Amino acid sequence: MGTPVRVRILGVGMGPQHVTPEVAEALRTVDYVLAAEKSDDDRLLALRRQIVQAHPGPGGPAELVTLPDPRRDRSTGLTTAGYESAVADWHDARAAQYAEVLRDRGGTAAFLVWGDPSLYDSTIRVVDKVRALLESTSVDVDYDVRAGISxxxxxxxxxxxxxxxxxxxxxxxxxxxxxxxxxxxxxxxxxxxxxxxxxxxxxxxxxxxxxxxxxxxxxxxxxxxxxxxxxxxxxxxxxxxxxxxxxxxxxxxxxxxxx
Missing domain, CATH: 3.30.950.10 (Tetrapyrrole methylase, C-terminal domain)
Incomplete structure (x- = not known):
């Protein structure tokens, strides 16, 4: 295996006021934060930036690395099977993007999850896909999860x-x-x-x-x-x-x- 990559999945509630001391401590250990950018004026991305700035590590705030969010079929008439297939394709596309960045950058990265990662959020699933992609190219991935307010x-x-x-x-x-x-x-x-x-x-x-x-x-x-x-x-x-x-x-x- 190559140099291991560490990923931290951090629940942040609905913004800076909900970041727990445990999550703040974890955030201070990361080199960069990965985030999907949904639009040119993505205000949730601005909130992520506030969170990162509020909890700098020894070398200052972690870098916020943004990637365009892959398109997803959001047709209103989708069946349950169609909806689940569209989400699975979306997750695969996200995982491929994140894996490329993690492979190139290495180090310790974080994902900031709205609410709590355990409840109607797929970051853990996506990171499992990332892990499989990277390990197939001999890059080991270790990750942990910190709870947030749901x-x-x-x-x-x-x-x-x-x-x-x-x-x-x-x-x-x-x-x-x-x-x-x-x-x-x-x-x-x-x-x-x-x-x-x-x-x-x-x-x-x-x-x-x-x-x-x-x-x-x-x-x-x-x-x-x-x-x-x-x-x-x-x-x-x-x-x-x-x-x-x-x-x-x-x-x-x-x-x-x-x-």
């Missing part, structure tokens, strides 16, 4: 709720699979990776309670809660407000049947 944690804190009733469970899924969860008998559901509300099927849930939040922890944070049928019309406007304010939008919600 979106469901922030949602619960903002609304001052517990995500589940006493002795009961909470089901975590995506907005596009909400009805699948309901059909399976789930009645206390956190949904992440959500499209705009008009593309989520809320059929039959009008009497349920919803706790919704967008851009949690950011300056454009928006919160709504109440009977779903009453709150739903306002969610689209609040989501658009959050996106207009911050230049990006991520939302999460909890829906619960009234018992």
């Amino acid at each position: 979106a469901p944690q922030l949602l619960a804190a903002r609304h001052r709720i517990v995500l589940h009733d006493v002795g009961r469970s909470v089901h975590v899924t995506t907005g596009r699979r909400l009805q699948e969860a309901v059909a399976a008998g789930q009645d206390n559901i956190v949904a992440m990776l959500n499209p705009p509300p008009e593309r989520i099927d809320f059929t039959g849930l009008q009497e349920w309670t919803i706790w919704w939040g967008a851009n949690l922890g950011a300056s454009g944070e928006r919160l709504l809660s109440g009977r779903l049928g009453d709150v739903l019309p306002a969610i689209a406007d609040a989501r658009a407000d959050a996106e207009a304010h911050d230049g990006w939008v991520m939302d999460v919600f909890l829906v619960r049947a009234n018992r």
